[in-house]
Amino acid sequence: MAIEYKISEESAKASIGAFLESYDLSWEDSRLFLQIACTDLIRFVRLGRVEIEVENDTVKVSQNLRYPVFDVSRLEYGELIGDHKRVVSKNANPDSLTDRQFVLLAAMAKEDVKLFYKLRKSDLSAAETLGTIFLSL
Amino acid sequence: MSHVAGSLREASLNGVTYRAIADNAVTVQNIREKRERVLTRYSSFEKSIVQECYIGNLKLEMDPTEYDNVKTMNARIGENIKMSITLADGAMYKGEGTLAEISEYDLMEGTCTLKCSAVTDFALFAA
Numbered sequence: 001m002a003i004e005y006k007i008s009e010e011s012a013k014a015s016i017g018a019f020l021e022s023y024d025l026s027w028e029d030s031r032l033f034l035q036i037a038c039t040d041l042i043r044f045v046r047l048g049r050v051e052i053e054v055e056n057d058t059v060k061v062s063q064n065l066r067y068p069v070f071d072v073s074r075l076e077y078g079e080l081i082g083d084h085k086r087v088v089s090k091n092a093n094p095d096s097l098t099d100r101q102f103v104l105l106a107a108m109a110k111e112d113v114k115l116f117y118k119l120r121k122s123d124l125s126a127a128e129t130l131g132t133i134f135l136s137l
Numbered sequence: 138m139s140h141v142a143g144s145l146r147e148a149s150l151n152g153v154t155y156r157a158i159a160d161n162a163v164t165v166q167n168i169r170e171k172r173e174r175v176l177t178r179y180s181s182f183e184k185s186i187v188q189e190c191y192i193g194n195l196k197l198e199m200d201p202t203e204y205d206n207v208k209t210m211n212a213r214i215g216e217n218i219k220m221s222i223t224l225a226d227g228a229m230y231k232g233e234g235t236l237a238e239i240s241e242y243d244l245m246e247g248t249c250t251l252k253c254s255a256v257t258d259f260a261l262f263a264a
Contacts, residue, residue: 070231070262083206087153103154110151112221114229 005046012045018054019061023137037132044126063126069118075127077108080134084108088135101131108134146223148197150236151210155197158248163222164193165230169258190258191237192222192230195251204242204249211236220253227264232256 013027016038020026029035044050053060063075084107091113092103105127106113119127145157157163167190174181199207210218221231238252 070229071260086202091154106149106152106154108152110219112149112152112219112223112229112231113154114149114221114223 003047006048007046009042009046012042015045015052015054016041019052019059022054022057022059025137031136033132034136037129037136040125040129041133044122044129047122049122049126050130061130063123063130065119065123067120067123069115070112072111072115075105075109075111077105077130077134078110080108080137097135098128098131100135101128104134105131144225145195146225146227148195148220148222150207150220151218153203153206155199155203157222158196158198158246161194161196163195165259166191166193167230167259167261189237190232190255192220192253192259195222195253196248197251198246198248200247201242201244207236207249207251208239211239217256218253220255220259222253224264229262229264230259231262232259 017027020029020038025034027035027038041050045052049064049066051060051062051064053062059079061077063077065073065075084104087107088100088104092100094100102113102116106116116127144159144161145163147157148155166188169187169190171186171188173184173186175184210216217233218235219231219233221229223229232253232255234253234255236251237254238250240250242249
């Protein structure tokens with residue numbers, strides 16, 4: 001069965017480009033892992049699993065869960081601030097990338113970190129992709 | 138799975154996890170409606186009273202900056218705090234609301250005691 005995309009590749013790239021631009025970054029950013037994560041993100045945006053809204057200088061990233069956890073079906077990540085990174089350095093295991101990703105996303109989405117432990121399939125992949133991007137910003 | 142009684146493991150406020158202090162008697166009041174019987178001279182009739190659902194005496198370990206953050210997040214009028222507590226067996230109470238009481242910060246222990254009051258009630262997710 002072919003995967004049905006809701007959004008065209010061009011629109012997805014445009015919204016991710018606007019997101020990167022708001023952080024003074026571009027697709028040609030030298031950090032390879034950020035490029036790879038953003039390439040992965042195109043697929044999730046096209047599928048409608050991740051929504052990116054950039055208005056003026058405010059970036060709103062949200063994730064629609066295919067498999068809701070603890071009755072939560074949509075995660076809305078607020079603007080990344082220093083406090084979120086501080087929570088990561090205090091609560092996450094510095095040697096575990098996954099742990100750092102989940103603690104950061106939990107703080108941004110204002111949800112319990114245990115919600116992220118229970119994510120499945122593409123919901124988990126999308127969260128890990130977003131975690132990689134937010135950690136590298 | 139049978140419930141494992143014991144100390145609370147941790148609590149999360151707006152996605153930030155705080156370690157709960159062991160051997161602290163946390164109480165959960167999660168009954169939204171109370172039924173009472175009103176007595177009359179003839180037959181009695183039923184009265185339903187809506188009451189506050191809360192998690193009380195929640196003693197959490199936090200540093201002074203985190204204590205300040207908790208106070209700030211509670212000061213935003215009209216914005217609910219997402220709250221959850223994890224029990225000893227991993228079961229979780231989850232809800233949204235406000236912090237009805239924030240105690241003074243105990244510098245010696247590095248703790249603060251809260252009362253979390255839910256908008257409606259807390260949902261229980263089994264371990």
